[in-house]
Amino acid sequence: MSTLPDPSGPAGQSERSAPIRHQQLSELVLARIRESITAGVYAPGDRLVEGRIAEELDVSRVPVREALRALAAEGLVEVRPRHGAVVASLDPSSAREMVQIRATLEGLNARLAAEHCTPELSARIERVLEEGKKRASNGQTTGLLDLNAQFHDLLYAAGANMILADLMRSLRDRTRRLFINSNDEEIRTTWDEHAAILRAVQAGDAALAALLAERHVMRAAQHYLNKSAE
Numbered sequence: 035m036s037t038l039p040d041p042s043g044p045a046g047q048s049e050r051s052a053p054i055r056h057q058q059l060s061e062l063v064l065a066r067i068r069e070s071i072t073a074g075v076y077a078p079g080d081r082l083v084e085g086r087i088a089e090e091l092d093v094s095r096v097p098v099r100e101a102l103r104a105l106a107a108e109g110l111v112e113v114r115p116r117h118g119a120v121v122a123s124l125d126p127s128s129a130r131e132m133v134q135i136r137a138t139l140e141g142l143n144a145r146l147a148a149e150h151c152t153p154e155l156s157a158r159i160e161r162v163l164e165e166g167k168k169r170a171s172n173g174q175t176t177g178l179l180d181l182n183a184q185f186h187d188l189l190y191a192a193g194a195n196m197i198l199a200d201l202m203r204s205l206r207d208r209t210r211r212l213f214i215n216s217n218d219e220e221i222r223t224t225w226d227e228h229a230a231i232l233r234a235v236q237a238g239d240a241a242l243a244a245l246l247a248e249r250h251v252m253r254a255a256q257h258y259l260n261k262s263a264e
Contacts, residue, residue, distance in 0.1 A: 056097070059093060059097050060097040060100050060101065062097075063091060063093055063097040063098055063100075063101045064097075064100070064101040064104055064105070066091060067082070067087065067098070067101050067102070067105060068101075068105060068108075068110065068207060071105070071110050071111075071121055071211075072110070072207050072208075072210035072211055073179070073210070073211075074211055076121045077121060078121050078122065078123040078124060078211075079120055079121060079123060080120060080121045081117070081118060081119070081120050082102060082111060082118070082119040082120060082121065083118065084098045084099055084102070084118075084119075102119045106119070108204065108207065108208065109122060109208055110122055110207070110208060124211065124212070126259070129209070129212060129255075129259065130259055132205060132208060132209050133209060133212065133251060133252065133255040133259065134252075135205065136202070136205045136206070136209055136251050137247075137248045137249075137251035137252050138248065139198065139201060139202050139205065140202065140247040140248060140250070140251050141244040141245065141247045141248035142193075142198065142244065143189065143190055143193040143195070143198055143199070143202060143247070144189065144193070144231055144234070144235060144240075144243035144244050144246065144247035145240040145241070145243055145244040146192075146193035146194060146195055146198070146240075147189055147192035147193045147194075147235045147243065148234060148235045148237075148238050148239060148240040148243040148244075149238070149240055150192060150193065150194040151192035151235050151236070152192070155188060155191060155192045156192070156232075156235070156236055158188055159185065159188045159189060159192065159232055159235075160232065162181055162184045162185045162188060163185060163225070163228055163229055163232055165181055166178060166181040166182065166185060166225045166228065167225045167226075167228075167229065169181070170218075170221045170222045170224070170225045171222065173218055175221070178221065182224070183206075185228055186202075186206065187199075187203075189231070189232075189235070190202060190203070192235065209255070212254075212255045212259075213254050213255060220254075223253075224250075224254060227246065227249075227250040227253070228250075230246050231243055231246045231247050231250060234246055
């Protein structure tokens with residue numbers, strides 16, 4: 035992991051001299067460690083050593099300790115006696131249950147998006163979709179994870195239910211590792227499915243949008259679920 039952004043970056047003298055608040059620093063450290071876990075930088079069972087992470091992020095141990103506690107509450111980290119914090123393993127049964135819940139919630143959100151999506155949000159989602167499809171078609175994987183997150187975040191906004199959106203973001207973080215080992219064909223299929231979901235949303239077809247969103251999640255996780263069942 036790289037060092038956290040320097041608060042003395044090119045943002046003006048007054049901002050350069052302002053220290054990062056403890057809460058802000060804790061949130062940055064939490065986000066960085068969570069990203070490393072969900073992206074597969076840390077594998078299930080890997081130890082998360084406070085001192086080593088603090089050194090890598092150029093922070094004290096305090097925000098790292100707080101982040102590990104928060105991640106334990108989210109289910110991404112386990113704290114084991116005499117062993118410390120480790121990345122939580124995702125057993126096949128739990129993975130299947132979480133995927134089923136995520137598929138249901140994504141379907142509900144797509145239904146709501148078809149009913150509430152504004153022209154402005156539709157245009158923003160369209161731009162993300164086109165960029166994602168272009169990179170997927172050209173085999174450019176750089177930035178696709180971020181674009182995928184943007185697509186879903188904007189779709190959550192279109193659903194206009196913030197409680198549902200918060201639940202799905204949390205579940206997305208916990209299940210993201212199930213979707214990261216996609217080949218080029220699967221990546222293209224993912225973005226084709228995104229396009230189909232958006233078209234249903236734009237057409238106001240709530241039932242079709244919900245069906246496509248549920249199928250999208252189940253298909254995307256199927257490789258992992260099949261493998262874990264062997």
